[in-house]
Amino acid sequence: MKTKVAIIGAGISGASIARVLSRYENLEVHLIEKAPDVGWGVSKANTALIHGGYDDDPKKYPMRAKLCIRGNRLWHQWVKELEIPHVWNGALIVATKEEDFDELEKLLERGRENGVPEMRIVDKEELFHLEPNLTKEAIGALWVPIVGQIGPIPAVIAIVENAVANGVKTHLETEVTGIKVENGEVKGVETKNGFIEADIVINAAGLYADEIARMAGIDYFEIHPRKGEYFLFDEGIPGPRRVLFPTPTPISKGIVVTTEISGHLMIGPNAQDLPPEEKENLATTREGLEQVWEGAKKLWPQLPPRSKVIRTFAGLRPEPTGGDFIIKAEEEVWGFINVAGIRSPGLTSAPAIAYEVAEIIRHDLGIELVEKRKWNPYRKEITHFFMLSPAQINEVVKRDPAYGKVICRCNRVSEGDVLEAIERMKFIGVKTPSVDSVKFRTKATTGTCQGSFCRPRIIQLLAREYGVGPWEVTLKGKGSEVGIGDVKVLFRGEDA
Amino acid sequence: MNDLPMLNYDVVVIGGGPAGMAAAVRAKELGLKVLLLDDNDYLGGILPQCIHPGFGLHYFKEELTGPEFAARFAKRLVELGVDYRTAARVLEIKNYSDLEKVVVFSSPSGAYQVWTKTIIYAAGARERHAFEIGIVGDRGAGIYTAGEAQTLMDIYGVMLGKEIVIVGSGDVGLIMARRFALEGAKVKAVIELMPYPGGLARNIMILRDFDIPLYLSHKVVEVRGKERVERVKIVKVDENLREIPGTEFWIEADTLIISAGLVPSVKLLTAIGVEIDPTTGGPVVNDLFETSVPGIFAAGNSVIINDLVDYVAEQGELAAEGAKLFIDNEGIPTRRWIKLEKGENVRLLVPHYLSGERDVWIYARVSKPMENVEVRFPEIGKKLRLPVVKPAEMLRMKLRKEEIAKARDGITMEVVPL
Ligand SMILES: Cc1cc2nc3c(=O)[nH]c(=O)nc-3n(C[C@H](O)[C@H](O)[C@H](O)COP(=O)(O)OP(=O)(O)OC[C@H]3O[C@@H](n4cnc5c(N)ncnc54)[C@H](O)[C@@H]3O)c2cc1C
Numbered sequence: 001m002k003t004k005v006a007i008i009g010a011g012i013s014g015a016s017i018a019r020v021l022s023r024y025e026n027l028e029v030h031l032i033e034k035a036p037d038v039g040w041g042v043s044k045a046n047t048a049l050i051h052g053g054y055d056d057d058p059k060k061y062p063m064r065a066k067l068c069i070r071g072n073r074l075w076h077q078w079v080k081e082l083e084i085p086h087v088w089n090g091a092l093i094v095a096t097k098e099e100d101f102d103e104l105e106k107l108l109e110r111g112r113e114n115g116v117p118e119m120r121i122v123d124k125e126e127l128f129h130l131e132p133n134l135t136k137e138a139i140g141a142l143w144v145p146i147v148g149q150i151g152p153i154p155a156v157i158a159i160v161e162n163a164v165a166n167g168v169k170t171h172l173e174t175e176v177t178g179i180k181v182e183n184g185e186v187k188g189v190e191t192k193n194g195f196i197e198a199d200i201v202i203n204a205a206g207l208y209a210d211e212i213a214r215m216a217g218i219d220y221f222e223i224h225p226r227k228g229e230y231f232l233f234d235e236g237i238p239g240p241r242r243v244l245f246p247t248p249t250p251i252s253k254g255i256v257v258t259t260e261i262s263g264h265l266m267i268g269p270n271a272q273d274l275p276p277e278e279k280e281n282l283a284t285t286r287e288g289l290e291q292v293w294e295g296a297k298k299l300w301p302q303l304p305p306r307s308k309v310i311r312t313f314a315g316l317r318p319e320p321t322g323g324d325f326i327i328k329a330e331e332e333v334w335g336f337i338n339v340a341g342i343r344s345p346g347l348t349s350a351p352a353i354a355y356e357v358a359e360i361i362r363h364d365l366g367i368e369l370v371e372k373r374k375w376n377p378y379r380k381e382i383t384h385f386f387m388l389s390p391a392q393i394n395e396v397v398k399r400d401p402a403y404g405k406v407i408c409r410c411n412r413v414s415e416g417d418v419l420e421a422i423e424r425m426k427f428i429g430v431k432t433p434s435v436d437s438v439k440f441r442t443k444a445t446t447g448t449c450q451g452s453f454c455r456p457r458i459i460q461l462l463a464r465e466y467g468v469g470p471w472e473v474t475l476k477g478k479g480s481e482v483g484i485g486d487v488k489v490l491f492r493g494e495d496a
Numbered sequence: 497m498n499d500l501p502m503l504n505y506d507v508v509v510i511g512g513g514p515a516g517m518a519a520a521v522r523a524k525e526l527g528l529k530v531l532l533l534d535d536n537d538y539l540g541g542i543l544p545q546c547i548h549p550g551f552g553l554h555y556f557k558e559e560l561t562g563p564e565f566a567a568r569f570a571k572r573l574v575e576l577g578v579d580y581r582t583a584a585r586v587l588e589i590k591n592y593s594d595l596e597k598v599v600v601f602s603s604p605s606g607a608y609q610v611w612t613k614t615i616i617y618a619a620g621a622r623e624r625h626a627f628e629i630g631i632v633g634d635r636g637a638g639i640y641t642a643g644e645a646q647t648l649m650d651i652y653g654v655m656l657g658k659e660i661v662i663v664g665s666g667d668v669g670l671i672m673a674r675r676f677a678l679e680g681a682k683v684k685a686v687i688e689l690m691p692y693p694g695g696l697a698r699n700i701m702i703l704r705d706f707d708i709p710l711y712l713s714h715k716v717v718e719v720r721g722k723e724r725v726e727r728v729k730i731v732k733v734d735e736n737l738r739e740i741p742g743t744e745f746w747i748e749a750d751t752l753i754i755s756a757g758l759v760p761s762v763k764l765l766t767a768i769g770v771e772i773d774p775t776t777g778g779p780v781v782n783d784l785f786e787t788s789v790p791g792i793f794a795a796g797n798s799v800i801i802n803d804l805v806d807y808v809a810e811q812g813e814l815a816a817e818g819a820k821l822f823i824d825n826e827g828i829p830t831r832r833w834i835k836l837e838k839g840e841n842v843r844l845l846v847p848h849y850l851s852g853e854r855d856v857w858i859y860a861r862v863s864k865p866m867e868n869v870e871v872r873f874p875e876i877g878k879k880l881r882l883p884v885v886k887p888a889e890m891l892r893m894k895l896r897k898e899e900i901a902k903a904r905d906g907i908t909m910e911v912v913p914l
Contacts, residue, residue, distance in 0.1 A: 236766075280722060282634065282722075283632070283633045283634045283718075283720065284632040284633060285632060286632055286717070286718075289632065306630060307628055309627055309628060309630075310625075310627055310628070311627050312627055312632065313635075385602075390500050390587070390600055390602070390607035390609070391499050391500065391607075393602050393606060393607040394499075394500070394606040394607055397604065397605065397606045401604035401605065402604065404583075404602050404603050404604045404605065404606055404607070405535075405583045405585070405602075405603065405604050406535055406585035406587075406602060409535065409585070409761075412585075412587070414602075448622070448763075449622040449623070449625065450625045450626075450627060451644075452622065452623050452625060452640075452641040452643060452644040453622070453644075455644060456644060456647045456648050456651070456652055459648070459652065459654075460652060469654075470648070470652050470653070470654050471654045471655065474637065475636065475637040476636075476637075476723075477723070478723075479636075479637075479723030479724060480636055480637035480723040480724055481637060481724075482637060482648070482654060482656070483648065483654035483655050483656045483657070484655050484656070484657060484658065484750075485655050486653050486654065486655060487649050487650075487653045487654060487655045487679060488655070488679070489655045490655060490658060490679055490680030490681055491679050491680045493680070
């Protein structure tokens with residue numbers, strides 16, 4: 001008899017857990033997500049850094065301190081196995097005042113305690129060698145060469161694809177509304193699509209982990225959102241080679257200046273605490289963006305004009321009571337495991353979180369885990385036209401002429417890329433066609449023109465492949481349909 | 497590279513819109529071996545989505561719709577036997593020397609390299625989007641650029657929404673206002689940042705015809721609505737375009753159309769070091785629309801944003817004549833280049849350099865509207881009176897070669913009140 005595991009939430013945490021648990025013969029893993037696709041919660045909008053693991057105080061935040069560095073190490077393996085876009089370019093925490101060095105020394109010390117290798121304080125000369133275009137105010141920095149960057153949603157997608165290939169079942173657009181507990185044991189989860197039986201329920205619901213926990217009768221923590229806003233600039237604008245941080249303050253790691261993995265200059269985030277009920281408030285604000293701009297200018301004075309902004313966006317960090325990750329089997333309810341309060345550095349920690357959960361299942365729930373004889377650790381990245389040489393293009397068009405036809409001009413995404421994305425959406429169970437699902441898999445619509453040329457073509461392909469009218473295709477799930485009907489719908493007076 | 501199929505041409509035209517089609521037709525008529533490439537599935541560029549009339553009055557002396565105008569050109573192209581490929585995207589231009597260039601393109605039948613003597617770059621423009629104009633808030637469905645909305649409605653047959661707010665009173669914004677109104681939607685407002693409307697007079701009539709409120713000196717600053725647009729926030733601006741605190745108000749709408757101007761698409765040109773004029777956003781060109789890289793010509797909206805398709809086609813033909821002259825002489829023969837400079841109330845102009853070997857059409861835009869003005873070229877003593885000038889209406893005027901010849905160094909164009 002297999003032990004049935006229900007994981008609530010297909011963010012980076014839930015996905016990573018699903019992948020790690022997919023390794024075991026005696027588990028039947030269900031990954032449940034309310035959104036139409038994976039990775040659309042907290043994991044969607046963040047700084048995308050694989051942090052160095054030096055800034056969490058192991059006394060105050062033992063989980064964060066332990067899992068961040070372990071996660072960083074694990075990502076080196078995961079990005080290769082799963083072909084996740086990444087770069088290891090290191091970070092500089094920059095001092096602009098003499099007093100800043102006290103803080104940097106503290107971080108260095110903490111990093112040593114957490115087991116972070118290779119960090120050191122660099123003087124001005126070396127600093128400018130590492131980052132020539134930094135503000136002239138800089139006088140030194142903490143150099144953390146092990147820091148990297150990944151594509152966060154591509155990472156979730158890759159992990160879920162691999163998990164599904166290894167037998168995990170996904171339930172998308174399936175919102176959990178209750179947890180069934182009998183005699184102190186979990187029995188399953190109620191969802192808007194019916195009951196899913198489970199012996200173990202893992203709560204990886206991001207911003208909503210407190211609500212899910214309450215459904216199981218556990219209410220010792222609350223999660224409130226902390227908003228961070230960002231600017232993304234057009235390609236071709238020179239950005240830094242390293243990830244640049246200011247010297248942190250007690251509240252925040254500060255506003256980062258970085259060249260994100262697609263080569264665009266990105267600045268952000270600020271930190272604004274919101275009341276617990278504002279978990280859907282992802283609106284950008286002028287005040288927040290202004291803060292980001294001012295903050296970034298201190299490290300990177302040559303910010304381009306505002307007309308070079310191609311996108312602004314906001315993310316919400318799930319801030320838990322107490323501040324540390326809450327990862328444990330709850331004693332009152334056998335089989336209920338919280339993976340809650342996964343705020344920053346949750347993206348970095350995710351692989352380590354997943355192994356921690358496997359260990360909890362083995363150790364605290366006493367379930368022996370039997371490895372599959374054949375478990376496939378590998379997953380192939382989708383074809384990206386922009387990475388192909390002309391000779392390689394001639395190879396892929398033999399397979400399918402659609403690969404030769406570019407539809408996103410800015411980022412060079414071919415029709416073949418899009419069709420492959422749609423195939424992969426279907427593979428992991430995406431039911432509602434959305435432009436965002438294609439965007440996160442192919443990068444179409446994220447370039448200079450922000451999709452005004454290619455979005456209509458993507459809509460048409462989605463409509464065709466999903467067998468719906470183009471107006472029924474959504475931007476990002478139900479309620480965000482592209483249109484209200486065919487072009488004559490109002491004219492005929494029969495609109496909804 | 498060497499393993500790519502190789503093609504050979506005198507001229508490769510990049511872009512199959514009116515500028516590119518006109519260039520290809522003319523080049524063929526002049527006896528050149530031409531290849532036209534376009535990444536759409538059809539010829540015509542943005543014309544097939546422009547189903548309203550107003551095209552070709554100058555060129556065909558007849559008022560046509562966009563698709564009709566495109567079809568006429570496409571027909572001539574086919575009749576003349578011009579080689580063309582659709583669904584073909586140029587990936588790279590390589591400029592080996594003034595006489596040898598390579599265009600690499602991808603298509604459903606694979607990637608090719610085309611060796612060519614000249615290139616006519618007619619890749620058009622892109623639209624400015626919501627983020628570029630600083631709109632904050634949510635990003636649900638219902639936010640479209642005007643061109644995207646046009647494509648979705650008029651090519652894919654999708655009705656986008658019921659209650660529409662349009663940013664920008666240029667021609668495209670106004671035409672989309674009418675388009676929505678004609679299909680039964682309520683256009684709740686057109687919001688214009690400047691104190692005057694941006695479109696041609698005939699298009700401004702649309703507002704009255706359909707009873708659409710126009711807010712001058714206003715801007716959209718925020719959109720709300722998580723899944724889909726629900727409301728947009730608008731604020732009044734002063735004469736320096738600064739927001740006036742306390743003047744904010746919201747309009748409920750499910751659709752926001754951004755028609756905030758076009759930017760020439762020049763990425764392939766900048767990649768090979770073609771000089772760009774920051775005021776037009778397009779390349780610096782001479783009187784044959786040759787860019788700063790010998791043998792690379794440009795035309796249409798990738799050089800300067802035009803109001804009329806007729807001008808675009810005219811530029812394409814001129815570029816083709818340039819290519820012919822270039823090929824025949826292994827370079828454009830000229831004794832000197834005279835710089836055309838912007839003077840008072842001239843925001844942008846092309847061409848930037850004149851040879852004085854031929855008559856030229858000057859295309860220019862003023863910075864601010866004025867009545868009863870004189871357009872002057874002081875160095876050559878040329879003057880022209882005009883009752884009105886508006887930033888929305890491109891000035892087009894001819895300088896004859898004898899006039900240009902009078903200049904010693906540069907010629908200035910200025911627009912001054914009388
Ligand atoms: C501004 C910002 C910057 C950050 N920068 C970094 C960084 O640089 N490096 C780093 O390591 N970390 C960073 N983080 C943190 C990181 O993004 C998070 O720790 C991580 O993404 C959390 O992932 P998760 O899977 O726990 O949550 P989520 O990604 O939110 O996943 C939870 C999922 O649960 C689903 N769900 C919720 N309720 C239900 C329900 N009832 N039924 C079904 N499904 C449900 C949600 O839809 C969601 O998809 C940052 C975060 C923010 C906001």
